[in-house]
Amino acid sequence: MSDQSFSKPPPPVQHVLITYPAPHVLLVTFNLAKQMNSLPVKVSWQLSELFKWFDDEPDLRVGIVTGAGRKAFCAGMDLKEAQTALFEKDILDRHYPDDGFAALTNRKGKKPIISAVNGHAHGGGMEIALNSDLVIASENATFSLPDVKRGTAGLQGGLPRLSKLFGLQRAMLVALTGYVLQAQEAKEWGLVFKVTKQDDLIDEAVKMAMLIASMSPDSVIASRAGVRAAWEAGTVEEALEAVLRKYGADLFRGENAVEGMRAFAEKRKPIWKGSKL
The missing domain is CATH 3.90.226.10 (2-enoyl-CoA Hydratase; Chain A, domain 1)
Incomplete structure (x- = not known):
């Protein structure tokens, strides 16, 4: 590269x-x-x-x-x-x-x-x-x-x-x-x-x-944020709310979520796009 x-x-x-x-x-x-x-x-x-x-x-x-x-x-x-x-x-x-x-x-x-x-x-x-x-x-x-x-x-x-x-x-x-x-x-x-x-x-x-x-770039960003939010300061509920507010809609409506579920249904490896989160 x-x-x-x-x-x-x-x-x-x-x-x-x-x-x-x-x-x-x-x-x-x-x-x-x-x-x-x-x-x-x-x-x-x-x-x-x-x-x-x-x-x-x-x-x-x-x-x-x-x-x-x-x-x-x-x-x-x-x-x-x-x-x-x-x-x-x-x-x-x-x-x-x-x-x-x-x-x-x-x-x-x-x-x-x-x-x-x-x-x-x-x-x-x-x-x-x-x-x-x-x-x-x-x-x-x-x-x-x-x-x-x-x-x-x-x-x-x-x-x-x-x-x-x-x-x-x-x-x-x-x-x-x-x-x-x-x-x-x-x-x-x-x-x-x-x-x-x-x-x-x-x-x-x-x-x-x-x-x-090799994982969904969007999912990695959101999952990391969820773990760190709870570890660093907040309660479980506060961490979930913060991550959902910041990433939830864009994550589940994003092209990588669509691609991941489509690839699963088609029994193939997903082809991820660079994250836009």
């Missing part, structure tokens, strides 16, 4: 590789392996534009994020840059875009993101994983929020999600001590759905992305 296949080309992002490993799949690779893929602030703003483009691009259905090299998925913010940024007046208000560190830790979006964690996911890297729709980890992956060791705090979305995902005791252990989860432990706690060999990691992530991409 080339940029020519899209309605408009992706916006440029520094220190990031953008590739398309399969039809309808975007792969974003943080490309600062020498500094454990820790990201400068400007990259988060550029990634914010990239993921908006991803959501608006009809031919893309699933995103994967990973880190270059074999040691780190993402070690969070660039601490050397952060020491300088602390003296800026607007750091608390505008340090990162509304969708958070790497434009992922507070991302709402429409389309699913898979984190393929290939090593250390610390600080902002763990916060990315906590807000991802699916997480696959290599056997050498580790997860931690070391902020209490640095005098900072995981304020890009990670702390409340710790509690929702892990429960109070485990969340406090991670938040208050900088506890490091190994890959298998992260799977047992519910952060990771699959652990694989590092050499197989991207292949496994692409297989999962292709499986999701």
Whole structure:
């Protein structure tokens, strides 16, 4: 797949590789392996534009994020840059875009993101994983929020999600001590759905992305929204009402719903159109 296949080309992002490993799949690779893929602030703003483009691009259905090299998925913010940024007046208000560190830790979006964690996911890297729709980890992956060791705090979305995902005791252990989860432990706690060999990691992530991409793009967007609405804040009733209000009519009257039911009746594979939701 080339940029020519899209309605408009992706916006440029520094220190990031953008590739398309399969039809309808975007792969974003943080490309600062020498500094454990820790990201400068400007990259988060550029990634914010990239993921908006991803959501608006009809031919893309699933995103994967990973880190270059074999040691780190993402070690969070660039601490050397952060020491300088602390003296800026607007750091608390505008340090990162509304969708958070790497434009992922507070991302709402429409389309699913898979984190393929290939090593250390610390600080902002763990916060990315906590807000991802699916997480696959290599056997050498580790997860931690070391902020209490640095005098900072995981304020890009990670702390409340710790509690929702892990429960109070485990969340406090991670938040208050900088506890490091190994890959298998992260799977047992519910952060990771699959652990694989590092050499197989991207292949496994692409297989999962292709499986999701083979489903109705409209149904994936609406189904993801329904799950996340309940997980993040509301009751079951509030989540259902919000999703029905936003997507219900367009989903069931849309061409993909017609095609899906027609394909079922005709005993053939459906031919999906890019989502217009």
